Amino acid sequence: MKFLDFRAEVAKVVAKACLSLGYGSVEVELSPPPNPSYGDLSCAAPIRVAQRTGEKPGDVAVKVAGEVSGLLPGCKYIGSISPHRGGFLNFTIAYPRFLLDSVNAVLDQHDFGERPQAGKSYAVEHTNVNPNKALHVGHARNLVLGDSLVRIMRYLGNQVQALNYIDDSGAQVADVIVGFRFLGIPDVPPEGAKFDVYCGDSVYTKVNKEYLSNPQLKEKQSLVLREIEKGSGDIAEYATGIVNRILADQLSTCWRLGASYDLLNWESQLLHSGMWAVMFGKMKSKGLVRLETQGENEGCWVIPDPETGEQKVLVRSDGTAVYVAKDIPYASWKIGLIGDPFGYDVYQGEQPDGRRLYSTTLEGGKSDVRFGGAQVAISVIDSKQRYLQRIVSKVLEGLEEGASSRYIHRGYEVVALSRATASQLGHDIEGEYAHMSGRKGLYVNVDSVLSRLKERAAEETRKRNPEQPQAFVDDVAEALAVAALRYELLKQDPDKLIVFDVEESLRFQGDTGPYLVYTYARARRILERAGERPALGEGGAVKLRAPQERNLVRKMSMMDMAADAAMEYLSPREMAKFAHDLAVAFNDFYEGVQVIREADAELRGARLALVDASSLILGRSLELIGVPLRSRI
RNA sequence: GGGCCCGUAGCCUAGCACGGAUCAGGGCGUCAGCCUCCGAAGCUGAAGAGGUUCGCCUCAGACACCGAGGGUUCGAAUCCCUCCGGGCCCGCCA
Numbered sequence: 001m002k003f004l005d006f007r008a009e010v011a012k013v014v015a016k017a018c019l020s021l022g023y024g025s026v027e028v029e030l031s032p033p034p035n036p037s038y039g040d041l042s043c044a045a046p047i048r049v050a051q052r053t054g055e056k057p058g059d060v061a062v063k064v065a066g067e068v069s070g071l072l073p074g075c076k077y078i079g080s081i082s083p084h085r086g087g088f089l090n091f092t093i094a095y096p097r098f099l100l101d102s103v104n105a106v107l108d109q110h111d112f113g114e115r116p117q118a119g120k121s122y123a124v125e126h127t128n129v130n131p132n133k134a135l136h137v138g139h140a141r142n143l144v145l146g147d148s149l150v151r152i153m154r155y156l157g158n159q160v161q162a163l164n165y166i167d168d169s170g171a172q173v174a175d176v177i178v179g180f181r182f183l184g185i186p187d188v189p190p191e192g193a194k195f196d197v198y199c200g201d202s203v204y205t206k207v208n209k210e211y212l213s214n215p216q217l218k219e220k221q222s223l224v225l226r227e228i229e230k231g232s233g234d235i236a237e238y239a240t241g242i243v244n245r246i247l248a249d250q251l252s253t254c255w256r257l258g259a260s261y262d263l264l265n266w267e268s269q270l271l272h273s274g275m276w277a278v279m280f281g282k283m284k285s286k287g288l289v290r291l292e293t294q295g296e297n298e299g300c301w302v303i304p305d306p307e308t309g310e311q312k313v314l315v316r317s318d319g320t321a322v323y324v325a326k327d328i329p330y331a332s333w334k335i336g337l338i339g340d341p342f343g344y345d346v347y348q349g350e351q352p353d354g355r356r357l358y359s360t361t362l363e364g365g366k367s368d369v370r371f372g373g374a375q376v377a378i379s380v381i382d383s384k385q386r387y388l389q390r391i392v393s394k395v396l397e398g399l400e401e402g403a404s405s406r407y408i409h410r411g412y413e414v415v416a417l418s419r420a421t422a423s424q425l426g427h428d429i430e431g432e433y434a435h436m437s438g439r440k441g442l443y444v445n446v447d448s449v450l451s452r453l454k455e456r457a458a459e460e461t462r463k464r465n466p467e468q469p470q471a472f473v474d475d476v477a478e479a480l481a482v483a484a485l486r487y488e489l490l491k492q493d494p495d496k497l498i499v500f501d502v503e504e505s506l507r508f509q510g511d512t513g514p515y516l517v518y519t520y521a522r523a524r525r526i527l528e529r530a531g532e533r534p535a536l537g538e539g540g541a542v543k544l545r546a547p548q549e550r551n552l553v554r555k556m557s558m559m560d561m562a563a564d565a566a567m568e569y570l571s572p573r574e575m576a577k578f579a580h581d582l583a584v585a586f587n588d589f590y591e592g593v594q595v596i597r598e599a600d601a602e603l604r605g606a607r608l609a610l611v612d613a614s615s616l617i618l619g620r621s622l623e624l625i626g627v628p629l630r631s632r633i
Numbered sequence: 634g635g636g637c638c639c640g641u642a643g644c645c646u647a648g649c650a651c652g653g654a655u656c657a658g659g660g661c662g663u664c665a666g667c668c669u670c671c672g673a674a675g676c677u678g679a680a681g682a683g684g685u686u687c688g689c690c691u692c693a694g695a696c697a698c699c700g701a702g703g704g705u706u707c708g709a710a711u712c713c714c715u716c717c718g719g720g721c722c723c724g725c726c727a
Contacts, residue, residue, distance in 0.1 A: 027651090034654060047653075051707095057653095086654045130727085170727050225727095300725060310635095316725040323727050386637060387722050413638075413720085435720090460674070480674085492646075495638060497720070504645090508674050510660045511646085518674045526671050569650070577647080584659090587675060596671040611671095633674080 001113045002102040003557040006077040007041060010091050013075060014043050017067035023049045023060075036547070039082065039090035040554060047087040057087025065089055077101075095550055099610075100541040102557045106613040107534065112620045113560030119158030123334040123374035124150050127254060127261070128165045128381070130172040131246045133200025135253045136443035137500050138382075138415040138436050141489045145412055146380035147259040148490060148572035148625045152563050155624055161371055164254075164261045165330070168243045169268045172204070172438075174224040176246075177239050179207040182220045187242065196249035197445060199242075205441040231272055251349060253446050257482060258626040260351035263344070263371050264359045267326065272362060273341040275329035276321060279399075283328075288398040289314055303395065312391060327392045335406045336373035337399055344369050376406045378570065383411035383495075410570045412494035417444065418501035433499040444500065446485075453481035456506050457514070461633060479628040480514045486626050487513030490576045511580060513627055519583040520622065522590070523615035524631040530596050530608055540606030548585075548592035549610060555585040556617040563624065572625055579621040586614055 011028045018026045026045050033042040046060035053060070061083035068081050068089070079094035105111040126146020129139045150162045167173070176199050179185040185206065189198035210217055227235040247264075254261075270276075280301075283289045289301045292311070299317030304310070314325045332338045343365020344358040351357055358369060381389060389409035397404035416433040417425070427434065427442050436443040458477035465472065488505060492498055508514040527534070544550070562578035565571070595611060598604040619629050 029651065031651085038654080042654085044651095044653075084654065088654060090654095167727080172727075297725075305723080310723090312723095313725050318725075320725085322725070326727090382721095383638065384721060411638090416720090431719090457674090464672080464674085493639090496646090497639075499645090504661085507661075510674095512660090512674080514674055518672085522672055522675080529671060580659090590671080591676050594671070598671095633672090 001111070001557045001560045002077065002098055002105065003554065004561060006091075006093055006098065009075050009078055010041055010043060013068050013071045013078065014045050014064065014089065016071060017064050018045060018049065021063060021067055023053070033088075033090055036551070038084070038088075039080075039092045041091045041093075043089040043091070044087065046083070046089060050087060058083070058085035061085070061087050061089055093550070093554065095545070095553075096538070096541040098557075099544055099550075099553050100536060100538065102553050103536050103609050103613040106556075106616055107536070107609060112617065113563065114155055115157035115560075117157050117159075119153070119156055120376060121159040121161075121374045122153055123161045123163055123372065123377045124153070124380070125163040125165055125334070125378070126150075126380035127259065128167070129250055130167050130170060131243045131250065132172040132176045133204055133246070133438055134194060134196040135250055135446040136415075136436060136438075137446060137449060137485075137489070138443070140257060140446045140449075140485060141412060141415050141498065142380055142382065143254060143257060143259050144486050144489045144626065145410070145494065145572060147257075148486075148575065149378070149380070149410070149566075149570060151624045151626065152566045152572055152575055156563055156567055159374075161263060161374060162261045163263050163265055163334075163371075165265045165267065166243075166247060167267045168240070169225075169228045169271060171221065171225060173239060173243060174221050174228060175207045176203050177224045177228075177235065177242060178217060178220050179203040180242065181224070181235065181238070182217065183207065183210060194249045194447065196246045196253075197447065199246055200438060201441065201445075204438060208439045228268070229271065231268060248349070255349075255352050256450065257446065257486065258352050258628060260353045260355050261357055262355065264347055264357065265330070266360050269342065269360050269362050270326065270330055273329075275333065275338055275341055276325070278338055279329045279332055280315070280321075282399055283395065286398055288395060303391070305391075324388045324391055327388070328395055331377065331379075331392050331396055331407055332399070333372040334374055334377035335396070335403060337396065337403060340370060340372045342371070343367075344371065376408065378408045378410050380410045380412070382414050384414070385409070386411050408570070410494075413497045415489075415498045415500050417442065418499050418504070421500065421502045424502065433497075444502065449485060449502065449505065450478075450481045452502065453484050453506060454478055457481055457484075457508070460508065464633075476630055476633045479630050480508070480517060480633065483513030483517045483622075483627045484508065485513070487516065487576060490573055490625055491580070492573070494571065494573070516579055516583050516618070516622055516627055517630060517633060519586055520615055520618050520629055521631060521633040523586060523611050523618070526595055526611050527608060527615075528631070530604075532605070532608070534608035534610075534612045535605035536609035537602070537606075540602045540609070543600070543603045544606050544610065546589075546593050548589040549607070552582075552585045552589045552610060552614050555582050556614045559617050559621055562621070575621055575624050579618060579625065579627070582614065582618050582621065586618065589614075 007030055014028045026048055029044045031042050033039055046064055047057045050057040050060045065081050065083035072078055077094050077098050079092040082090050084090055124146060127143045129135055150160050153160045180187045185203050189195050224235055227233055228239050230236060289303050292298050292300050292302055297311055297313055300313045301315035302311040302313050305312045313322055315321050342360040344367045345361050345365055346367060347357040347359040393404040393407050396407050416435050418433055419429055422429045422434045434442060454477045457480035458473050461473045461476045559578060562574050566574035595607045598607060622629055
């Protein structure tokens with residue numbers, strides 16, 4: 001987009017000026033000025049030059065500015081340059097040209113900054129909720145982070161496979177099966193309850209409580225685990241049925257949140273695929289694992305711990321692989337260190353973006369799509385697993401040089417519950433917050449949060465639109481609920497713990513998702529009400545000289561830069577911040593100038609064009625973080 | 634014991650990845666304004682305590698010196714070191 005062009009022009013011109021002044025080649029650092037009155041872009045190059053030559057930074061700035069001035073006639077988007085005595089060069093944009101090109105690129109060429117399909121191929125894994133319970137808000141943080149990342153990566157022209165790993169053979173699933181088969185808990189939820197919610201809230205917690213007083217039940221758990229791992233027989237088949245029912249409910253929640261996937265990877269199939277044996281063999285031949293013949297790990301295959309250098313068990317003395325070990329074949333498959341043993345079937349269900357969802361199978365598969373073998377794999381997994389992920393990465397590196405740089409763990413801090421919210425759930429806690437726990441029943445389900453948000457939103461929407469039908473209110477309220485939750489989970493630094501408070505999350509004002517959706521709708525309604533086509537020509541572009549207008553167009557032309565930053569740091573939050581900044585710039589513009597009521601037809605048309613373009617960009621940026629749009633709310 | 638992350642006003646948060654320009658941006662909460670005119674889910678402004686004959690008076694304070702302290706630097710919220718506080722991880726559990 002145009003701001004990058006402007007930036008590139010500035011960089012070029014400064015480098016050229018420094019060269020002809022005999023300063024040699026300098027690194028041109030560019031940054032936004034601290035105060036908009038300084039200009040649109042700042043360059044600190046004179047300070048660097050001054051450090052080398054011993055001159056005063058301000059003097060260098062004056063000299064460079066003088067030299068640059070001579071180059072300006074050949075520039076498209078640089079309006080002016082002024083030196084600052086601190087050694088900065090401040091550049092302004094040549095707004096009429098810049099405005100015209102930026103706005104019309106959006107309106108005429110539908111250029112939203114997407115990059116050509118020239119990126120890399122990625123496998124992004126996220127969500128990964130054990131199929132024994134409903135999603136809670138902590139899972140939602142994972143989903144929102146991963147799904148937004150996928151959207152942004154695709155926007156930037158990358159080939160992305162969104163993977164959702166289904167751990168259908170773990171202890172958590174076994175617990176639910178134990179409840180149904182050995183505690184006589186009915187496998188039908190009470191009227192009106194979702195099956196996943198029922199399994200998590202009622203069955204799973206009940207079984208775990210029972211374990212404490214009933215040691216024999218633990219034996220049933222290992223029995224179920226063995227049966228599931230075997231993959232055949234009555235219990236295994238029953239478990240498959242239960243898992244499928246839970247998964248279907250979980251996916252409906254994921255889709256409700258706007259996420260979509262390309263593939264469901266079943267752990268049971270991974271285990272039966274024979275991949276582990278292949279990888280284990282490779283590890284042995286590369287000398288990455290060692291069979292201990294004495295000591296406490298006697299009979300186990302171990303690798304050195306990346307942190308302490310101590311031993312880390314990979315294969316138990318009974319020959320079974322530990323949890324991390326399962327990740328090794330999966331990771332290897334993702335980045336193509338092993339052939340693809342899977343076939344793929346279509347998984348029934350309609351995803352929000354219409355993409356087809358596939359599911360791994362070991363029975364050939366009816367589709368000829370292929371997955372795995374990406375250049376880079378990104379796993380969105382909470383930071384607690386950093387240590388284990390490092391082990392996986394280290395093993396991969398041992399198998400193939402450079403592999404660890406193609407296997408990236410995108411960690412994030414978890415979501416905890418505020419004291420007030422925990423208390424509402426019937427838990428008295430000690431500190432200010434408490435970590436969620438499925439076993440203790442201390443968590444807040446996504447569905448329940450969404451329904452509360454929706455209720456609140458519906459109330460407000462009805463108030464504002466008394467004449468609209470219920471379906472309208474319902475649709476808008478749902479969108480606002482999703483917007484509120486996604487934005488709240490995304491806007492925060494992933495390295496910071498989120499203390500979730502139900503009451504707090506019901507806030508729709510200020511820096512929230514609904515604010516963004518509102519701003520978008522507000523802009524679209526202006527266009528609807530205007531009843532005339534936006535039109536921006538040379539004359540109109542000259543008339544757009546209010547600072548609010550210029551701020552708005554400058555901001556909107558930086559969307560691709562926000563995406564680049566999000567990609568570089570694997571942090572979709574950059575896009576969330578951009579959307580918010582743009583919304584603020586729009587509201588500032590809205591308060592500052594009149595659009596429909598402007599008497600000058602040319603200026604009115606130009607402002608309409610600006611409203612149109614900037615709102616489309618806002619809409620596009622919201623799509624990239626999965627915040628749903630409505631042209632009216 | 635080893636490792637990772639966090640610590641910015643009453644509360645929440647941005648800025649840290651490349652150290653710079655005058656008040657370190659926002660939001661929430663509180664108070665006061667702005668809809669006969671493009672959507673008020675928005676925008677603007679304010680913010681010590683006590684007393685009061687309601688005009689002022691008295692005291693306090695110059696509205697986050699970025700957890701504390703050092704160091705590097707012309708310059709540090711940002712880089713380095715130490716410490717303090719909080720969280721997490723280090724199983725032949727998953």
